[in-house]
Amino acid sequence: MSEAQPLLQMQRISKTFPGVQALKQVDLTVYPGEILALVGENGAGKSTLMRILNGVFLPDADSGQILWNGRAVTIHSPHDAQRLGISMIHQELALIPYLDVGKNIYLGREPAGAVPGTIDWQRLYAQAREQLDRLGLPIDPRTEVRFLPLAQRQMVEVAKALSLDARLIVMDEPTSSLTDREVETLFDQMRALKAQGVSVIFISHRLEEIFVIADRVTVLRDGELVGTEPVAGLTEEKVIRMMVGRELTDIYERSGRTDSREPVLEVEGLTSHGAIEDISFKLHRGEILGVAGLVGAGRTELAETIFGLRPAHAGVIRLDGQPVTIRRPAQAIAQGIGFVPEDRKAQGLFLRMSVGENIVMAVLRRLTRLGLIQGARAESIARDFVARLDIRTPSIQQRVRNLSGGNQQKVVIAKWLTLKPRVLILDEPTRGIDVGAKAEIYHLMNDLAAQGVGILMISSELPEVLGVSDRVLVMHEGRLTGEFDPRTATQDDIMSAATGSAAGNNANGGGKGL
């Protein structure tokens, strides 16, 4: 492979934004038919580099060059990139939900019909059908995209990229919201692309995936290239070391926690029709209880039912032994339950408001006198939590939107801590957060548990579930299908319970989190 002519060479690329040097002399090379993983913490410069490749940004004038098939090129726009054969598949999918699959694939390149200005629909759908077949996708090209599950939408994007004769496809965190099965399908597609000579740049926070699918890894840190190495000679620890620049010994932490047997939250026979059936468990004081399962198993719905966002049709919830009625989130909050939702940007934060405002949001009532907020007290509370949780922000006036994912998550947690909760429910607490910040979130969870808070953690990442939890519950199709001790359970055990089969399913063949 190394003798082949590289498809893409980005040489000594620098990019300066006002006040920040985002990229310093970075090199990146992709060979034909290669899957290159691009990793780095948030802010390491991955997306800046990819935006330069896609023509969204121009590199600094004094920086190096981009060679495509050995020829120097300048990419001024995504259109230029497309013409060269570079396609980008973003985290936020670039499909129009209300248009059907065929229209999405050929938008802007519709086959012309007999009358000028019209579209030959038959040809459009026939061609779309061909592209989908090429990927083995059982999707009707006349289905509106909004009716497709997320994974299939991503496949449609791949089909769109292929229809553009893409030679290089950049996939930015394509697996972050897929189930293990879907990740497997995606990887199969990537292997098929590779066999057809198409190259892929694969960006992922899930290091395990890189070892499954990539040929080489390029690591960035603080806008600089740390190195590019074949996956074969690497270990996960080595990659993490390259990413964070220091040794991260055991990012999971379990210290200072007492083995209390006092239940703080007891759930008995909890049912919310169409979502969860007959769920019973106990969460002890100072315990981290993990909830594993596939996407759609009802884990988030369980959290929502406990928190009063979903009607409970049957069952009892007890806090410290006392039965409680929770029909609205306000009642859950009053009882000392906090909920850090899965989608922190949409559900957990006021993105345009400041760090300080977000933190005190839940205790405003207590900070109000005669209808006016006591600004000084609010500020001192916010400062206190910024310091305690080590939230990295220039000031408490900073808009939350400008913080990194890890720090945003800390703001959400801080908001709940102002209420001194008895129970904290965390739904996918480290989704989209880089390794260093993950370790800090785990550390924080450990501290809270040590202080006696009962923590219910929903997570799709099995290493996380096993590493952080004291006990692990597994859900499948709205029911509890297993309880495990993470010190003795394996990932396979949990996957079996999560897929509802005893053993021998193929969903755990190296997919996400495995």
Next chain:
Amino acid sequence: MTTVTGVQARRAIFASWLRRGTVFIILLTLVVFFSLASDRFLQSRNLVNILVQNAPVIIMAVGMTMAMLVGGIDLSVGSVAALAGAISAGLIVRDGLPVYTSMAIGLVVGLAIGLLNGVLVVYGKLPPFVATLATMGIARGLTLVYTEGRPISGMGDAYTFWGSGVVAEVPVPVIVWLVIVALAYLLLTQTRFGLHVYAIGGGEETARLAGVAVNRVKLLTYGISGLLAGLAGLLLTARLWSAQPQVAVGFELNAIAAAVLGGVSLFGGVGSVLGAVVGALIVGVLGNGMNLLRVASYPQQVIQGIVLVLAVAVDMYTKRLENR
């Protein structure tokens, strides 16, 4: 190869079909109700009257649908209609220009203000609501200045034919709106332009990245909306036998109500011309029926508002079903 369509997707598709059907059901319900409540409602003269009277609003609703599909709105249509009508009448009566030349100039005036809206939105980056609110004021003001606040009449038969003429027993305004609706339907469903209109409303950045000439398409949709508003103004002037400076005040609200009733999303990307036409007929039937039942005109407005809220509430409910 089997096609994956889960139970959920099938239910959503059913709900989406139901949603498109609601507007017809509402229209049908109103028709049945007024047929029972008044024996004059179903008389053919009355039904034809509804189709003739509502021609201007139907045509405006078609233009409004386009503006809304690209994620915008056009508040200026009522004023543009008045201005186009006034100028076309004035050119004939005051300046002695030929009828068809004058009418063509009236249409060009509508097109020009529509394009101005487009320029303000696309290049001036003004929110469509604000841009068209401003041109709404400007167009009405120009109408008052041009007419000096007085009606202009005496355009002659060739002009008034477009408001009260009949061809093969079909009133001319009905023919005009049928043709416009058919053309707009074909434009939106069969052409690249139409697909691009929906694409822009569904995801402007995505459309731009796919190479859609977003600016040009948006500019044209506003142009079309202005042109159709101008046409509606000519029909109105022809039917009234005179250009009234205060004609079509508030018609933009009827056109928006028609589009929304017809399922056109206020956020763009969703809706159809046919839906908007049915929506306009709902508004028209409601007004006509209440007149027959001798409901006074002031409470009529209250009832119209309530019906609009109910219809949109039903729509939102079926939309929720669809997304569940």
